[in-house]
Each structure stands twice: as structure tokens, then as C-alpha cells.
Amino acid sequence: MKLSRLSIKNFLGVHEVEMPLTHPVTLFSGKNGAGKSSLQEAVRMALTGETVRVGLKKECIQLVTEGAKLGFVEVEIDHKICVALCLPAGKATLSEDYVLPRALPHVLDAQHFTRLGCNERGKFLFSLMGLNAGRTEVQRRLLEKGCDTQKVEALMPLLRSGFDAAHEGAKDKARDQKAAWRTLTGETYGEKKAATWQAKRPEFDRAASADLPHRLSALDAELAETHQHLGGLQADHKRYADSAQRLAEWREKGSQHACIADTLARDQAELKEWETKVATLKALSFSKNALPCPHCDTLLALEDGELHAVPLTQGIEENLSRLPEYEEAVCQLKQAVTNDERALADAKAAVKAIAELELALGAKPDETTLQAAREHLEKLKIDRGALAEKWAAYQEAERQVTQADERTAKALSAHESVLAWNEIADALAPEGIPGEMLAEALTPLNERLEDSAAITEWAQVVVTKDMHVQAGGRSYALLSESEKWRADAMLAEAISYLSKIKLVVLDRFDVLDLKGREELLTWLDRLAQGGEIDTALIFGTLKALPQSFSQNIATHWLEKGVIVEFKEAA
Template structure:
């Protein structure tokens, strides 16, 4: 970054300053309260849009130097032959013609790196190394370690924000897996215990299970066969009871034959008598004497009557017996009743004779005899079989229960092993994502060029010892001395070397240093020689040096141009050196 021009008006102690940068090294100097720091802060503000003293935007009005009669102040920097950065006060309007590198604040204020937290230093170094926690590089490193690809994919979304969030997620998954293991086993989780933990389970004898199953099948068959036999016995004894009842009925019917025959004989005789009576009464009612037979002469067709002895001429009209006519309906009714009694008798006689024949047949074929004792015995046999069946079923149910419990125990063991594997896998991922894992590995790679550049600058500056940034982001001198314990002058040198290293690695090729006057004369000479070497090697475009001097130095090399500020204004150079 080559600075071409700096212009600042009415900002804090600055009244009006315009500097056209003529050489790579600009030494901006003046006495105390001259406006140097205000110009430096204005340059920082113009590039970053933020005041280096964290002043709230609502208080930007305090930054305007109203002694100049202006209500508006501004600072702009022209650089790289056409680009500009500008801040306007008090509205805080920030203007940039291009996007600037995120590391620019650390070259504008070299002490910034030494004052931020270790995490912020890591973030900067990740940015400098063009490293991303959510990138393919981190995923590849996790997979190269043999980690589960599914879990790696699960943690990647958290890597988008930071390694810390990803590490926290993995740590939470460890707790979750251990909690699941405890919930499954009912025991407190332990890494060693969980390795070969098995859920207790009952013994399962498959041979006994097969034997019991066969026994149940055999008993079922015997119960079925015996039950069928019992059914046949019951049917037989019920049939015997029905047969005996039928024999009694048939015997009673057969024993009625004599009485039926006697009554039938009597009824038949009565029918004959009453048939004569009805016939006689019918003849008397017609005026015909009983015993006469009316006929016609075959020769002359005369009407004749045969009285049993001779043919006599039949008279045309005979006297009607009215009493006979009156009795005729009663006689006919009696005859109908007698004939019905004969028919019933004949029917009853036939049924009784059939019953007698069937009785003889049934008495000849008695069949197998089944007793109540036989029924009781077979029922007892069935109960014994059922008792045996129940016991076999209980044994089978217990075996089945044991099988189920064993299967559940195996499943519990499997689940516990899975949760343990999850805990172990997440533990490895968490360790890999911890600050001393992959982040440290990647930071080490990013740190290497920074530390190499600092080591180079130490050599050129003649700095006593070696300065380096450790993996834990601590800044140390080679004697183990912490940066925070260093003197102001030493800190200025270390800050400058770190700022130059950042400038070199990022390609910004610019940095700005304040309080150059803290260095003693030998150190100043070494410092300027170091800067001139950078310019000569084309490793720096512009360096802005700020310092409190008695007067502007003279007889400086062409690559260094001094600029004197007094009372907020740029002044002509004075001849006397500091």
C-alpha cells in the first residue's frame, strides 16, 4: 500500500494538515500537543471507520476542532494512485473506494496485536493464513484421523462459526452419549468399565426348549385322542340309555298285542252286526223287506222280488217303516265309529307287531357296554394329561421369557456398546478440535511465516535475542521474558516487527508506528536502517513514523522525508536535528 497524500481538517488538535508523501518513509514529528496523535488517529479512523479510542459515534462531535470555525472535520488518505479512505465528522460517514484487508488495523496500530486476547490473535492468524475452520481442509484432517464421517459431517455446521463452537458441540455429544449409556445400563459411565460391559441375562437351553415343544405337541395329540375316546364313550352310554328307553317302549307296545287283537275281534263282530242293522233299517226306510232281492225278468222285464224261496211280482209301492228311517242316521253313525275303531285297532296291532319284531332285534344285538366307571377313568386320564400339558407350557413360557430377557439383554449390551463407541468417537473429535489439536496444528502452519519474518527482523535490527509468538499465542523473548513485562521501547520494537511481519505476509507492505521517540539514538539508527533495507528490497511501500522531537531531523537519506507539525498545522522544516 503506497500512501500518496494525507489530508486532515478540524479533527481534535489538527487544524489543517495536508501532506504529499514524497518517499517510502515519512517521519511525522513535532513537539507535544502539536497534533501528531490526532493525525495518526484520523488516519486510523479513515481506513477502518472506527476511532482507535472506542469513542461512541454519538460523541463524534467532540472530535471536531471548532476553534477553526468549522463544524465539520475530516481526514482522508489517498493511496495506490487513485484509491481513497475517508472519515467525516461528526456524522461518522466512512468512505472507501475498495475493500481493505482485515489485517489493516494491526499495521495501522502495531501495539494492537499485543493487547488483544489469545483467541483474537488466533482469529487473526487464521485470517492471515487464509484458513477457515469450516473448510475442506479441516474436514480432511478429521477424516485423515480415521474419525466417523457421519460425525464429522454433523460437526461441520458448528465449524462455520468457530472451532470453539465445534469443540463445545463435540463435548456436548460426549455428555449425551455418556448419559445415554447410563440410562441404558443403570450404572455410572466409566471408560474402562464400558469397554466390555454386558447386561446380565438368563441362561437359555435350546435343547430343553426343543424337548418341551415336542412334549407339548405329544401331550396335545394324546389329549385330543383321549378326548375323542371320551366323546365316543359318552355317545355310547347316552346311546345305551336311549336304547334301553326304546326297549321299554317297544316292550310295552308288544305286550298290548293280545288286548289289541281281542278288542279288534270284538269290534269287527260289532261292525258285521251293525252293517246288517244299517242295511235293514235302510231297506225298511225304503219300504223293502229285508232279505228280498229285487230283480227284472229277463224275458218280459217285469219287476220281480226274490224272498229267498221264490220269485214273486214286485208291487209298485211298498209301505215305508218310519221308525226305521228315524233310526237310520244313528245306526250309520254307530257303524262309522265301529269301522274307525276297527281301523285304529288294525293300525295299533300292526305297530305293536312291528315293535315286537324290533324288540327282538334290539335284544339280540346289545353292542359294546360302557360303564360310568369307564367314563370316570378316561376323564381322570385327560386331567392328568392336561396337568402335564400345563406344566410343560409353564416350562415353555419360562424358556420363552428367558429368551426374551436374553434378547433384551443382548440389545441393551449392543446399545451400551454403541453409546460407548459414540462417546469415544466424539471424545477423539473433541480432542482434535480443542485449541491444542487441529487449530494448533493449523495455527502452527500460519505462525511459521510470521515467526520467520520476526526472526529475520531481529537479525537486521540487532535485537538482543529472539522474539516469537508461541502456539498458545504468548509473545516471548528467547530468555522466556513475557512481552507484557517488556519496557515501552522494547515493546515498540517487538510491535513494529510483528506489524511488519503481518504487512509482509498479507502483501499490504505498509505500517504506521507511533512514539518513535521512545528509542534511544542507537536504536533509532538501527530502526531506520531496518526500514531502509525493507525499502531497498521492495518489501515495503510506505512507513508512517510518528514521534515527539525538538525539531525536524536533517540530512536524512532520500527514502526518508520528515514532516513537522506545530499547533495543528504542517510547518516548514527546521534545520536543527532532534
């Protein structure tokens, strides 16, 4: 930022200053109360809008030089932009749409940075380096470190509350996963142990048992076949037994043939006898109507159109009364004969059938074969039982192995989650991403401070990770006035350099001794030569204006608020 002209009227101790800034470095000198700080503060207030010496804008009237009613400050930038501040309003306006750099207050007031608290200082450095500690940036960095995407996503809400909350949140999650691991394994968690932990699984030879289902189905097939074979044998035996039984029955029947024939003959004879008796009795009944033959006195009776001689019998009446009984006997005997004839026919048929049955019966099935088949079936059943038991044991073992493997996998997954959460927790720990970001913010600043210290030979200024300022290893608060001044000057320059404002404004350089002032001017001259600053405004009391300076440096003498002598570098 090249300041090309200053026009100031009635600002504090400055009555009137109207001058172009022709050199990169301009040194304003004068005695105490000459208006040096008034000039520096006029530029600062115009460019930053920050009130100086008074607390409130409405108090800006006090900034107008006593005796005057109005005042103004105009700062020209790069010969084209004009920043104007009017008093007593205290309002600054820009001649065109120009955004003043945010780091400008630090450049225009060298003590600005060290006056900040550590938090504010950190925030300022983050913004100075264009760093963003927002959630999206932290998420990007976590993913860049290889942290688990889903877990990072889950943690995002906690990042709203800051790194500490998110760090603690990740540690809690890791603890939860350790607890889950303990529940799964029943053991105390150890990172090394958990990496290789495996649930106990029963001894289990998958290969050896692989053919069990095949063997079982082969055995089942053999069992079915044996069942069928045995069924056939048993059917043969039954058939044979049934036939033998029938044969025995036929034989029994056949053996009764002679006896039945005898009975038939006997019954037939008896029937004949009784039929005769009945016929006789019936004839007697005719005799009642008989008439003596006229030739021989034989008693004759007409029956069925024929004449029959009726024997004369004593007690006809008495015999005739028994006729129904005789007829009943005949009837029964007829039935008996019929039955006998049937039984005889059966016996005859049996005799005939015996031969056929004997032929059909064939040889008796072999008991040994049947017994062997039965024994074989029994053996197969036992074998199958044993094999089924083995198969059930195999399946149980396989189930246990699967369960164990699942536990192992779950435990490993919990362990991996522990590692993943720990990784995130570590990344969010102060020395993780916050540290990295801080280092990114601090490193360029500290490197610039190191360069400045090397050039000026002043104590090196360092901004520590906890945002404390040190010079020569000593805390800023312990430094002497001139040491603080040097530290502030180098910090302001470093901010100017890093923000590319390239403007240095330093008041009260007279706190330095002669050597220090020389070192300051040499440093600024070098910066100007290297194009690392566009403008440097230096203010301080001197006894008299220095005589010889680099061509980059212009000097002005202030007295009672006006420039009274201009001395350009030789």
C-alpha cells in the same frame, strides 16, 4: 494497500506536507518535535477515523495546528482513491465506495494489538482469519467430527451461551445417561464394563424346545383320536349292556309264559263258573213270570222269544239279591282274563324276541381293550400335562430372555449415548473445537512471526493459546522498550500480511539501536522486494539522514512540520 500520495495541512505539528509516495518504503526522519508522529497520526486518523491525542471528536479542534483554523489530511490509495479528513470536524470521507479493511487500525498503530485484552485479541484473530465461532460453524465442525446429529441439534440452544455452557451441557447429558444405565443395570457405570454388559438371561435352548408346539399339537390330535376311540368302545359296551339287560327282561317275561297260561286257564274257568251263576240267577228272575207247563207242571219262562224251563230253587228271593255281586265278579274276571291274555301274548312275543336279541347281541366287547384304551388316554393326558408344563416353562424362559435382551439393548443404548455425549463434550472442551479454531487463528500468525524473527534475528514473538503475547519466551509486559517495539512491529506486519493489507506504519523506530535499525530496514527492504508490502511508512529521530539505502527505500527529513530535504536512496 499502496499509499500513493500524502497531502497534509495543519495537523498537529505538521504544517504542510504534499508528496507522492514513490517507494515501497518511506522513512521520515527528523529531530524531536519535528512532526513525525503528527504525520503518522494524520495518516492513521484519516484511514481509520479514530481520533488521535484527544478523546472526543468535538475536541478535534485541538488537532488543528495552532494559529490555523482549518486543517486537512488527504491519503491517496493506489493513485485513485482519496481518503480526506477535515479538521476541526474530524470527519473522514472516501472519494469512492471503498471499504477500508477492518484490520487497518492494527496496521496503522503497531501497539494496537498488544493493547487489546486477551478476549478482544482472540476475537480479532478469529475475524482476521475469517473464522466464525458462531453456532452454525460449531455445529458443522461437530458433525464433521462424527458427533451424533440429533444430540448436536439438541445442544444448539446452549451454544448461544458459549462453548463452556455447551460443554457443561453435554457433560450433564452424559451423566444423565450414566444414571439411566445404572437404573437399568443396578450396577455402577464403567465405560469398559458398559461396552459388553449383558443382562442375565435364563439358560434357554431354543433349538431343543422348537418342536414343542408341534409335539403338543400331535399329542392333542392323538388325544382326540383316543377319546373318540374310547367313546366308540364305551358306546359298544353300553349297547351290549343295554341289549343284555333287555334280553334278561325278555327272558324273565318268557319264563312266565307257562304260569300266565295257567292263570288264564284258571281265570277262564272261574269266569265260566261265575257266568253260569249269573245266568242261573237271571233265569230265576224270569221264573217270577214263569207259568207251569200244562202238560208236566215244569215251570217255563219266556226269554228272548224262547221258553226255558226254570228250575225250582229254594230261596229264590235270597239268591236274586246277590246278582249284582255276581255280575261284578264276572266283570272282574273278564278283565283278569283280558289281562292274562295280554300278558300271555307278551310272553309269547318275548320268547320270540329272545332269539332275535340273542342273535343281535353278538359277542361281549372285550373289557381289556376298553381298559387299555382308558389307560392309554390317561397316559396321554399325563404326557400332555408334562409337555404343556414344559411349553409353559419354555415360554416363561423365552419371556425372561426377551426381557433380558431388551434390558441389554437399552443399557447398550444408554452407554452409546454416554459415549456420544462425551464425544460432544470433548469436542466442545477448550482443547477441542475452540482449541482447533484458535490454532487455526494462531498458527498462520505465529508462522509469520517465526519467519519475521528468522529474517530480523529478533526474539521470536508468539501469541499463546490464551492470547498472551510473548517474545523470546518472555511475557510482553516484561520486555524492554525496544523489545516491545520489535514485537509490535512484527505483529503489525504479520497482521498486514495475513489481512493482505500489505501496509506497515511504524513510528519511533529510533527506540532501536543502530544495529536494530539496520535490521529493520533490511527486513522491510526484503518484504518490499518480495512484494509482501506495498507501502511502509517509518518514522523516527535520527541525527542526520542516512546516506545509502536500498532502492526500495526513500527517506525524508522533517523539520518544524515540513519536509525540508528529500534524499532518495542511492
